[in-house]
Amino acid sequence: MTDTGNHPADESDIATKTPSQNDLDYKINLLFGGSVVRKDLVKVVKGNAIVPSYVLEYLLGQYAASDDEETIQAGIDAVRRILADHYVHRNEAELVKSTIREKGRHRIIDKVTVTLNDKQDIYQASFANLGLSGVIIEPAIVNANPKLLVGGVWCICDIEYFHSDDVRVVPWILGSLKPIQMSSFDLDGYLESRRGFNTEEWIDLLIQSIGFNPKMFGRRAKLLQLVRLIPFVERNYNLIELGPKGTGKSHIYSEFSPHGMLISGGEVTVPKLFVNNANGRIGLVGYWDVVAFDEFAGKKKRTDKALVDIMKNYMANKSFSRGVETLGAEASMVFVGNTSHNVPYMLKHSDLFDELPEAYHDSAYLDRLHFYIPGWEVDTIRSEMFATGYGFVVDYIAEVLRSMRNTDFSDRYQQHFALGSNISTRDRDGIQKTFSGLMKLIFPTGQATNVEIEELLRFAIEGRKRVKDQILRIDTTMAAVDFGYSDKTGVWHGVSTVEEDEYPEYYQSRSFSADDEAPTAATDTPDHDLEKAAQTSDTLQPHLFEGHREFQENQRGVSYETLLLPHLRGAKEISIVDPYIRLPHQGRNLVDLLSLLAASKDPADEIMVTLVTKAEQGEYEQQHLHMFKEIQDSAATVGIRFAVTWDETIHDRSIRTDHGWKLLLGRGLDIFQKGSGSQYDLGARRQEFRQVFAFGITYIRENGPDVEAA
Structure with a gap:
């Protein structure tokens, strides 16, 4: 069997990167050879066995922890044989019992639970799938594996059969028992190999x-x-x-x-x-x-x-x-x-x-x-x-995580940041435990940059804020908390939850009954300025929002109609700079924007829209050009004159209008996450039902004619 402990790879262990292997998989096998397995193999070997993944991966780790295809295939075959010969299916329990009786001894894989029979002063084991109970188990085995007493453990067991004329004697005998989990590993090797990966990897x-x-x-x-x-x-x-x-x-x-x-x-x-x-x-x-x-x-x-x-x-x-x-x-x-x-x-x-x-x-x-x-x-x-x-x-990895429960990184942010002074002890504990846990998972050596620490701290604060904000709705006697942190320069950084940004009109820190009307949010925020710009006429909303807005990953309620259209409406010429309009979904995003422009103008008017982007090279070049030709032809039928200009030097994304607006787009038009792909997904029909990536947008009013929302 292959040792699943982590060892530094020597030259004899380093296999040549295969064509089907990406750079990350190659690095994983190089630095953690013997401790990793191809994850799709679990489905391959599982079949109809109702067994946890960690049991299957334990076996795969013994026989198929490799990036060599021949070794993997041989390991899969070995694990399949083991499951076929030893895993107990409930509907085949009687057959397995017969096998044990006829052979006298047989190895099985089953979940074992132990109880103490205090009348006879003995420990007795039960086998979940085999359906046996009352099997005597030695106290030494129970003492070494106390979880057998609470909830049970998946084990590889040798079961023997010896019939006695005494009906009180159970004929089934436990010959040996081995829990399916690692007995040891090298934590120092794990930490050293972690240094070979960047954070994203x-x-x-x-x-x-x-x-x-x-x-x-x-x-x-x-x-x-x-x-x-x-x-x-x-x-x-x-x-x-x-x-x-x-x-x-x-x-x-x-x-x-x-x-x-x-x-x-x-x-x-x-x-x-x-x-x-x-x-x-x-x-x-x-x-x-x-x-x-x-x-x-x-x-x-x-x-x-x-x-x-x-x-x-x-x-x-x-x-x-x-x-x-x-x-x-x-x-x-x-x-x-x-x-x-x-x-x-x-x-x-x-x-x-x-x-x-x-x-x-x-x-x-x-x-x-x-x-x-x-x-x-x-x-x-x-x-x-x-x-x-x-x-x-x-x-x-389960043993690694368990061993790191002894480590504490809860104060690692304090050399860079300080939590708000009115954050209570219980709130602080929640934030620090989450931060410590994420540090141990992502930066187990404790080494992280200022930016990386800030990301985890913000995330930890948000998770606790979500709890506390809801408690304030339930119990109005609790004091409100200003969740955030200060950096070393003393600058305050407030933290909000995604749903707070999505639904400010409903996100209240007070208790009210289901029959109450939820109060409306304040209307002097940038969010509401932007929403009103999209929903009101120029006679009611003469000014459009200027400044910067940030959107969190997974936020909903965002659409081009509220995000872009108010600032584009009324323009006769629009220039879109986006280097990445290549894939089909990116082309559809562009079409969505053009259709909004067409629907918002007088049918007799025309708008000139120029896209500045990078050209596709190689085998997809013609497909890329064909996509733009189709967009151009379709747009022309609704009064949009669409043209493409190629520029290989561009990187930043922006939209500029002839009536004085410049919009800096952090991600360009590609702000929406991929949905399920189903034609029945509502998100495929309306943008506001889709989740977005994290992105920012800056609205700059340049020199030009007065701009009013139309």
């Missing part, structure tokens, strides 16, 4: 390790995925994610690590989670690094008041009581659930915790949460989103 490696294709995610979307890993790397971290169905909320906690336990929210009890006072046995929080509650949302769900009280105390103080004794534990708590309404509905009628059971819709409980992942920003999982490149073998 490393984040992409982590995203591929989770199982996703990083090309399908923007920077913010990647960070949201990585926040899901913080509970594995940070002790006593309290995380919640609420959002639509099908976004993979619970996947990481059931598939990613042998140190996490996913349980249904309806199955939680005090004895199971904390302690059974009848026998003194510690519950899940004493043995698992992460305890995640699936299907946690549901207003009508019945809840145990005692459980809620103990949970609040544990989340705040990392301890719970067993009779008169107080015990501590390190398990992080994760709560995931589905929402029934979209964000503006929740903001208008209640709050973003609207779906929680009544007992948990409580400011004292919510204030213990360190970060709220906005699940509505996470894409529904589609087949093209899964990784085909290399990522860490799951049990390897």
Whole structure:
């Protein structure tokens, strides 16, 4: 079997880069050879086996942790044979039992759970798929693997059969047991190899390790995925994610690590989670690094008041009581659930915790949460989103993350930035734990630039702000907080959430009933100036917004109609400078803008639109030219004279009009994220329903005739 420990590659290990391998995959294999696996292999070998990914990757890590195609294929064949010969399918349990009886001994892969039979003073094992119970297991095995007692562990076991005339004797005997997870790894080697990657490459490696294709995610979307890993790397971290169905909320906690336990929210009890006072046995929080509650949302769900009280105390103080004794534990708590309404509905009628059971819709409980992942920003999982490149073998990275729970980076930002003075201790703890977790994931050596630290700090502040702002809507006695930070020059940087920027008219820090009308937001902000410019006539809105605006990744409610059209309306000549109008979706963006211009003018008028861009070279050159010819012909029918000018020197993006406006476009026209591609996706019909990339736009009024909104 291949050693899955991380070792520096020597020259004999370095394979030549294959044609199908990109630069990142080549570097991954070069620096982490033996500890990575091609992520699409899990699907290849899984078949109909209902087994966590970390079990399959454990086997693939033993046999197929390579970038050599022959070795990979041989490893796949070996893993398939192992699964065919040893994995127990429930519908074949009787056949496996027969095999054990006939052979006398047989190796199986199954989930094993152990209970103590206190009447006979023996430990007994149960096998989930095989359907066996009461199998005697040695105390030494249980002591070495205490998780067998709480939730069970996937194991490779040798089962023997010996029949006795005594009906009280179980004929099944456990010959050996080996948990499916790594026994050791080299943390120093991991940290040293990390230095061979830049930040973007490393984040992409982590995203591929989770199982996703990083090309399908923007920077913010990647960070949201990585926040899901913080509970594995940070002790006593309290995380919640609420959002639509099908976004993979619970996947990481059931598939990613042998140190996490996913349980249904309806199955939680005090004895199971904390302690059974009848026998003194510690519950899940004493043995698992992460305890995640699936299907946690549901207003009508019945809840145990005692459980809620103990949970609040544990989340705040990392301890719970067993009779008169107080015990501590390190398990992080994760709560995931589905929402029934979209964000503006929740903001208008209640709050973003609207779906929680009544007992948990409580400011004292919510204030213990360190970060709220906005699940509505996470894409529904589609087949093209899964990784085909290399990522860490799951049990390897799981052990790395577990070992880094001993590291603390919570103060690394303080040499560059200072949090706001009115941020409470609990808010500060939430921000710092999130920041520390992200640092450990992305910069495990602790080395990061000022800009990189600021990005993570802003993100951590936003996640806690989302929690606190909703608490203020529920409990008006709590003091409002000015979330942000100062840099070393004393300049203040405020932080907002995406939904705050999207729906300012509904984002209130006060409590009101569902029957109340949500108050309107102040109208003296740039956002509202811009919206009014798009919605009112020149007699009502004589001035257009000047200055700079920033939009966050995943923000919705943005369209060319409100963003660009008010400043372009009335122009006779428009010049668009954008070096990247090459791909079909970029051409469609241009057509969307031209159609708005055509619809806003008098049908008898003409507008001259000139695009300054870079020419496509190579095999797609003719396709590129054909796209512009089609746009030109179509635009001419509606009074838009469209022309293209080639300039290979341009880089910046802008729009300039003959009536005095210059718009500096950070991303050009390509501001919208790719949707599902379905013809039934509403985002394909209206831009405001689509998520955007992070971008900025600056409106400059140059010398020219007076400009009024038309």
